[in-house]
Amino acid sequence: METPLQTDHDIRQRIWVELQRATHDRHHEWRTPVLATVGADGLPGARTVVLRHADVKSASLAFYTDSRSPKVAELVAAPHASFVFWSKRLSWQLRVRAHMTVQTSGPQVNEVWERMRQSPAAGDYLAAAAPGALLAGASEPPAPAGLQHHLAIVTAQVLAIDWLELARAGHRRAVLTATSFEWRVP
Ligand SMILES: Cc1cc2nc3c(=O)[nH]c(=O)nc-3n(C[C@H](O)[C@H](O)[C@H](O)COP(=O)(O)O)c2cc1C
DSSP states (O other): OOOOOOSHHHHHHHHHHHHHHHHHOTTOGGGSOEEEEEOTTSOEEEEEOOOOEEETTTTEEEEEEETTSHHHHHHHHSOEEEEEEEETTTTEEEEEEEEEEEEOSSHHHHHHHHHHTTSGGGGGGTOSSOTTOOOSOTTSOOOOOOSSOOEEEEEEEEEEEEEEEOOTTOOEEEEEOSSOEEEEOO
16 A cells, blocks of 8 residues: 655645646546536536646646537636546545636647547547537438537646545545645545
Protein backbone atom coordinates (compact mmCIF):
# COMPACT_ATOMS: atom_id res chain seq x y z
CA MET A 1 0.00 0.00 0.00
CA GLU A 2 1.26 3.47 -0.86
CA THR A 3 2.21 5.81 1.95
CA PRO A 4 -0.38 8.58 2.19
CA LEU A 5 0.81 11.92 0.84
CA GLN A 6 1.36 14.25 3.74
CA THR A 7 2.13 17.75 2.62
CA ASP A 8 -0.13 20.12 0.73
CA HIS A 9 2.60 20.47 -1.87
CA ASP A 10 2.71 16.68 -2.46
CA ILE A 11 -1.07 16.43 -2.75
CA ARG A 12 -1.34 19.37 -5.16
CA GLN A 13 1.48 17.99 -7.31
CA ARG A 14 0.04 14.46 -7.41
CA ILE A 15 -3.42 15.72 -8.38
CA TRP A 16 -1.97 17.46 -11.45
CA VAL A 17 0.30 14.52 -12.32
CA GLU A 18 -2.75 12.23 -12.33
CA LEU A 19 -4.86 14.69 -14.34
CA GLN A 20 -2.08 14.95 -16.90
CA ARG A 21 -1.75 11.15 -17.07
CA ALA A 22 -5.46 10.83 -17.67
CA THR A 23 -5.18 12.86 -20.88
CA HIS A 24 -3.02 10.23 -22.55
CA ASP A 25 -3.86 7.02 -20.65
CA ARG A 26 -7.11 5.58 -22.02
CA HIS A 27 -7.50 3.40 -18.93
CA HIS A 28 -7.07 6.16 -16.38
CA GLU A 29 -10.27 6.59 -14.37
CA TRP A 30 -9.95 10.35 -14.55
CA ARG A 31 -10.07 10.32 -18.35
CA THR A 32 -13.85 10.56 -18.32
CA PRO A 33 -15.04 13.05 -15.71
CA VAL A 34 -18.62 14.20 -15.33
CA LEU A 35 -19.15 17.84 -16.28
CA ALA A 36 -22.01 19.68 -14.58
CA THR A 37 -23.40 22.91 -15.99
CA VAL A 38 -26.39 25.18 -15.40
CA GLY A 39 -29.06 25.04 -18.09
CA ALA A 40 -30.99 27.95 -19.60
CA ASP A 41 -33.86 26.93 -17.29
CA GLY A 42 -31.57 27.34 -14.26
CA LEU A 43 -31.54 23.60 -13.63
CA PRO A 44 -28.38 21.48 -13.42
CA GLY A 45 -27.29 19.23 -16.24
CA ALA A 46 -24.43 16.73 -16.28
CA ARG A 47 -22.69 14.49 -18.77
CA THR A 48 -19.46 12.55 -19.30
CA VAL A 49 -16.64 14.09 -21.34
CA VAL A 50 -13.11 13.00 -22.27
CA LEU A 51 -10.33 14.96 -20.62
CA ARG A 52 -7.96 16.10 -23.40
CA HIS A 53 -5.60 18.55 -21.69
CA ALA A 54 -4.47 19.28 -18.16
CA ASP A 55 -1.87 21.94 -17.54
CA VAL A 56 -0.61 22.65 -14.07
CA LYS A 57 1.12 25.93 -15.00
CA SER A 58 -2.03 27.59 -16.28
CA ALA A 59 -4.27 25.51 -13.95
CA SER A 60 -6.46 24.55 -16.88
CA LEU A 61 -8.29 21.53 -18.24
CA ALA A 62 -9.86 21.06 -21.66
CA PHE A 63 -12.21 18.78 -23.55
CA TYR A 64 -13.55 18.74 -27.11
CA THR A 65 -17.13 18.97 -28.14
CA ASP A 66 -19.50 19.75 -31.01
CA SER A 67 -20.02 23.53 -31.05
CA ARG A 68 -23.76 22.92 -31.66
CA SER A 69 -24.24 20.77 -28.55
CA PRO A 70 -26.57 22.20 -25.89
CA LYS A 71 -23.78 22.36 -23.31
CA VAL A 72 -21.91 24.91 -25.44
CA ALA A 73 -24.85 27.32 -25.40
CA GLU A 74 -25.20 26.69 -21.67
CA LEU A 75 -21.52 27.46 -21.05
CA VAL A 76 -21.61 30.62 -23.13
CA ALA A 77 -24.64 31.85 -21.15
CA ALA A 78 -23.34 30.69 -17.74
CA PRO A 79 -19.58 30.10 -17.94
CA HIS A 80 -19.17 28.34 -14.61
CA ALA A 81 -19.10 24.58 -14.33
CA SER A 82 -17.94 21.69 -12.16
CA PHE A 83 -16.12 18.52 -13.08
CA VAL A 84 -16.35 15.43 -10.90
CA PHE A 85 -13.56 12.84 -11.07
CA TRP A 86 -13.48 9.58 -9.12
CA SER A 87 -10.62 7.09 -9.06
CA LYS A 88 -11.02 3.79 -7.25
CA ARG A 89 -7.29 3.14 -7.63
CA LEU A 90 -6.39 6.39 -5.88
CA SER A 91 -9.50 6.41 -3.67
CA TRP A 92 -9.70 10.06 -4.65
CA GLN A 93 -12.60 12.22 -5.70
CA LEU A 94 -12.00 15.65 -7.22
CA ARG A 95 -14.68 18.26 -7.58
CA VAL A 96 -13.27 21.00 -9.75
CA ARG A 97 -14.96 24.39 -10.04
CA ALA A 98 -13.94 26.25 -13.15
CA HIS A 99 -14.55 29.21 -15.40
CA MET A 100 -15.16 27.98 -18.92
CA THR A 101 -14.34 29.37 -22.34
CA VAL A 102 -15.33 27.92 -25.70
CA GLN A 103 -13.22 28.23 -28.84
CA THR A 104 -14.84 27.37 -32.16
CA SER A 105 -12.16 28.77 -34.48
CA GLY A 106 -8.57 29.90 -34.47
CA PRO A 107 -5.14 28.26 -34.58
CA GLN A 108 -5.73 25.89 -31.65
CA VAL A 109 -8.98 24.53 -33.11
CA ASN A 110 -7.31 24.17 -36.52
CA GLU A 111 -4.37 22.31 -35.00
CA VAL A 112 -6.61 19.84 -33.13
CA TRP A 113 -8.77 19.35 -36.21
CA GLU A 114 -5.73 18.64 -38.40
CA ARG A 115 -4.73 15.86 -35.98
CA MET A 116 -8.27 14.53 -35.65
CA ARG A 117 -9.54 14.70 -39.21
CA GLN A 118 -8.04 11.34 -40.25
CA SER A 119 -9.26 9.55 -37.11
CA PRO A 120 -12.60 7.79 -36.59
CA ALA A 121 -13.48 10.51 -34.04
CA ALA A 122 -13.66 13.06 -36.87
CA GLY A 123 -17.14 11.77 -37.74
CA ASP A 124 -18.41 13.04 -34.40
CA TYR A 125 -17.69 16.59 -35.49
CA LEU A 126 -18.93 16.33 -39.09
CA ALA A 127 -22.47 15.12 -38.43
CA ALA A 128 -25.07 17.01 -40.45
CA ALA A 129 -27.41 17.47 -37.51
CA ALA A 130 -26.65 19.00 -34.13
CA PRO A 131 -26.27 16.70 -31.10
CA GLY A 132 -29.61 16.33 -29.38
CA ALA A 133 -31.63 17.30 -32.48
CA LEU A 134 -34.84 15.29 -32.89
CA LEU A 135 -34.54 12.39 -35.32
CA ALA A 136 -37.29 12.61 -37.90
CA GLY A 137 -38.02 8.89 -37.82
CA ALA A 138 -36.41 5.75 -36.51
CA SER A 139 -36.32 4.20 -39.98
CA GLU A 140 -34.82 7.24 -41.65
CA PRO A 141 -31.13 6.91 -42.54
CA PRO A 142 -28.86 9.50 -40.91
CA ALA A 143 -28.14 12.54 -43.07
CA PRO A 144 -24.75 12.36 -44.82
CA ALA A 145 -21.86 13.99 -43.00
CA GLY A 146 -21.10 17.57 -43.94
CA LEU A 147 -17.70 18.90 -44.96
CA GLN A 148 -17.61 21.62 -42.34
CA HIS A 149 -16.44 20.45 -38.92
CA HIS A 150 -18.08 21.63 -35.69
CA LEU A 151 -15.20 20.96 -33.35
CA ALA A 152 -14.96 23.21 -30.32
CA ILE A 153 -12.35 23.27 -27.59
CA VAL A 154 -13.73 23.96 -24.14
CA THR A 155 -11.12 25.21 -21.69
CA ALA A 156 -11.70 25.23 -17.97
CA GLN A 157 -9.76 27.71 -15.88
CA VAL A 158 -9.60 25.93 -12.54
CA LEU A 159 -10.77 28.08 -9.64
CA ALA A 160 -10.87 25.50 -6.85
CA ILE A 161 -10.37 21.79 -6.34
CA ASP A 162 -12.22 19.97 -3.59
CA TRP A 163 -10.11 16.85 -2.97
CA LEU A 164 -11.50 13.91 -0.98
CA GLU A 165 -9.49 10.83 -0.08
CA LEU A 166 -11.31 7.79 1.24
CA ALA A 167 -9.21 5.60 3.54
CA ARG A 168 -9.87 3.04 6.26
CA ALA A 169 -7.55 4.93 8.59
CA GLY A 170 -9.66 8.06 8.11
CA HIS A 171 -10.90 10.11 5.22
CA ARG A 172 -9.19 13.36 4.33
CA ARG A 173 -10.45 16.39 2.48
CA ALA A 174 -8.95 19.68 1.39
CA VAL A 175 -9.87 22.62 -0.81
CA LEU A 176 -7.12 23.94 -3.06
CA THR A 177 -7.05 27.21 -4.94
CA ALA A 178 -4.12 28.79 -6.79
CA THR A 179 -2.96 30.44 -3.59
CA SER A 180 -4.41 28.40 -0.75
CA PHE A 181 -4.76 24.91 0.71
CA GLU A 182 -7.31 24.33 3.46
CA TRP A 183 -7.95 21.07 5.25
CA ARG A 184 -11.69 20.44 5.63
CA VAL A 185 -13.83 17.99 7.55
CA PRO A 186 -14.45 15.12 5.08
C1 LIG B 1 -17.42 7.84 -22.14
C2 LIG B 1 -18.05 9.05 -22.77
C3 LIG B 1 -17.25 10.07 -23.21
C4 LIG B 1 -17.80 11.22 -23.79
N1 LIG B 1 -16.99 12.23 -24.18
C5 LIG B 1 -17.52 13.36 -24.71
C6 LIG B 1 -16.68 14.47 -25.04
O1 LIG B 1 -15.44 14.47 -24.86
N2 LIG B 1 -17.27 15.57 -25.55
C7 LIG B 1 -18.63 15.66 -25.74
O2 LIG B 1 -19.10 16.68 -26.20
N3 LIG B 1 -19.45 14.62 -25.42
C8 LIG B 1 -18.93 13.49 -24.91
N4 LIG B 1 -19.74 12.43 -24.56
C9 LIG B 1 -21.20 12.57 -24.78
C10 LIG B 1 -21.80 13.46 -23.69
O3 LIG B 1 -21.81 12.73 -22.46
C11 LIG B 1 -23.21 13.93 -24.03
O4 LIG B 1 -24.06 12.82 -24.21
C12 LIG B 1 -23.24 14.80 -25.29
O5 LIG B 1 -22.08 15.59 -25.41
C13 LIG B 1 -24.45 15.71 -25.29
O6 LIG B 1 -24.39 16.53 -24.14
P1 LIG B 1 -25.24 17.88 -24.00
O7 LIG B 1 -26.61 17.57 -24.56
O8 LIG B 1 -25.25 18.17 -22.56
O9 LIG B 1 -24.52 18.95 -24.80
C14 LIG B 1 -19.21 11.31 -23.96
C15 LIG B 1 -20.01 10.27 -23.50
C16 LIG B 1 -19.45 9.16 -22.92
C17 LIG B 1 -20.35 8.06 -22.45
